[in-house]
Amino acid sequence: MNTKQILSIISNLPFNQQVENVDQILQTLHQPDPDVEQVWMDEVERRAMEVDSGGSQNDSW
Structure with a gap:
């Protein structure tokens, strides 16, 4: 089976199956x-430990 055949088969599937x-x-x-x-x-x-220890200041977005 070549790429063109595979694409043809997939393009005929329902969208959710195409995505899968x-x-x-x-x-x-x-x-x-x-x-x-x-x-x-x-x-x-490392970053999680820094935040947990209070060594990092977090800015609110």
Whole structure:
């Protein structure tokens, strides 16, 4: 099956099924780097501890 055939099939599906298919395709393309994910988790934890300890001033938007 080629791309044109796949698109033809998907375009004939109800909108919500089209969205589900696109979401599944995008998920296969997103391969997170474990090292980068760990760096972000460490940063989130650091910021949360800073807020919890009162060391950060939060501005209201």
